[in-house]
Amino acid sequence: MAKRANCKEKILDAAEAVVMEMGAVRMSLDVVAKKAGVSKGGLMYHFSTKKGLLKGMIERMVRQFFADREALVKEISPGKGRMLKAGILTALRPDEKRERMGLSILVVAAHDPELLKCLKDVHREHLKDMAASGLNLERAAIISLASDGLMLSEMLGMSPYSPSLKKKIMDTMVMMIEELESGKR
Amino acid sequence: MAKRANCKEKILDAAEAVVMEMGAVRMSLDVVAKKAGVSKGGLMYHFSTKKGLLKGMIERMVRQFFADREALVKEISPGKGRMLKAGILTALRPDEKRERMGLSILVVAAHDPELLKCLKDVHREHLKDMAASGLNLERAAIISLASDGLMLSEMLGMSPYSPSLKKKIMDTMVMMIEELESGKR
DNA sequence: GACACTGTACCGACCGGTCGGTATACTTAA
DNA sequence: TTAAGTATACCGACCGGTCGGTACAGTGTC
Structure with missing residues (x-):
């Protein structure tokens, strides 16, 4: 056969869809396989354990x-806070892809929290970038954390912010980064 | 008999401990019962379904x-940002109780996300308080979100912040609230 | 025939939930 | 005083079903 270079992707998509529809604890290999339109054997061929599938997801x-x-940063005018802005705007962009991203974190956290260590590495690098950017570290971290908080709250379905207020908050975040850039504090 | 007013509490403690030790998906009624030192029947007597137990946890x-x-707010000097400060300091106080709090959110999110709606209500009320406080709403929300972000990141084990940096970040949050109070921004 | 898969049947552990039963304390009323 | 009845708290065997994982016999393509 060999036509499926994207078979793994298809399975990963299915896994996210299952989590979205049925909840994290109900993400079993059988239902993911069915959703992806492959047999259980087929799924096991690509991901030999559930842990492997989870790892693939994150x-x-x-x-x-x-x-x-990367794609977004090009559209942002240069400055010390460019990367931070791009990160926030990427994490908070309101689309389904972003929603699914949160869900991936949730399933993995529920099944095998140690797999999230790779996210810790990502955050650590992010922190290093911030420290090197010349912005006030604590204040930059707070803005970055606020973005995480908003994303995570939405993923848990407990964000009380309307889309319009969310938009205003995002604008204010960008503004605060610019204040940091200008050293205004 | 009647000595056990705290039997439910004991079970709830056990449930949190199980999540902490074994992960959210492994929190089964059998192991919670064993951990709490009661039989399965005993557990079912107090919480007739798993959903009931989860609800009890949040x-x-x-x-x-x-x-x-409530206890902390008394120690904080009055001001428009008093409640916000107290909330942040409470959520971020580094102790085991706080750690377990995050875990409760995680299990519930994994098993039955709709039970988290009550947290949405809490946040909504919090937002109303902020709006009424006279502080700049977006900026106050950002600080509050940063506190959520830090707590949630820690709960997921993906916070890259050292205790000392975390402390500095918390201090900066308090400082920013005071800037908001003085209308400097 | 080697490779890249698929489909299905199956395993044992474990799941949430039920059920019949027990022990103890309190209430009633003859 | 005591026997009967009621309510509360708890036990643990058991049920049907689901889980992650295994085994293996195909199947179409190079």
Whole structure:
């Protein structure tokens, strides 16, 4: 056969869809396989354990986040806070991809929290970038954390912010980064 | 008999401990019962379904958060940002109780996300308080979100911040609230 | 025939939930 | 005083079903 270079992607998509529709604890291999339109054997061929599937989910998520940020950063005028802005705008962009990203974190956290260590590495690098950017570290971290908080709250379905207020908050975040850039504090 | 007013509490403690030790998906009724030192039947007597147990977990968590904040707010000098400060300091106080609080959110999110709606209500009320406080709403929200972000990141084990940096970040948050109070911004 | 898969049947552990039963304390009323 | 009845708290065997994982016999393509 060999026509499926994207078979793994299809399975990963299915896994996210299952989590979205049925909840994190109900993401079993059988239902993911069915959703992806492959047999259980087929799924096991690509991901030999459930842990492998979970790992595949976060790794793809991280890859996708970096790719999206990469694409966005070009549209932002240069400055010390450019990367921070791009990160926030990427994480908070209101689309289904972003929603699925949160779900991936949730399933993995529920099943095998140690797999999230790779996200810790991502955050650590992010922190290093911030420290090197010349912005006030604590204040930059707070803005970055606020973005995480908003994303995570939405993923848990407990964000009380309307889309319009969310938009205003995002604008204010960008403004605060610019204040940091100008040293105004 | 009647000596056990705290039997439910004991079970809730056990449930949190199980999540902490074994992960959210492994929190089964059998192991919670064993951990609590009661039989399965005993557990089912107090919480007739798993959903009931989960509900008990978040409800206790919310109660505890408010009680702790209530106690803390008295120690903070009056001002428009008093409640916000107390909330942040309560959510971020580094102790085991706080750690367990995050875990409760995680299990519930994994098993039955709709039970988190009560947290949405809590946040909504919090937002109303902020709007009424006279502080700049977007900026106050950002600080509050940063506190959520830090707590949630820690709960997921993906916070890259050292305790000392975390402390500095918390201090900066308090400082920013005071800037907001003085209308400097 | 080697490779890249698919489909299905199956395993044992574990899941949430039920059920019949027990022990103890309190209430009632003959 | 005591026997009967009621309510509360708890036990643990058990049920049907689901889980992650295995085994293996195909199947179409190079």
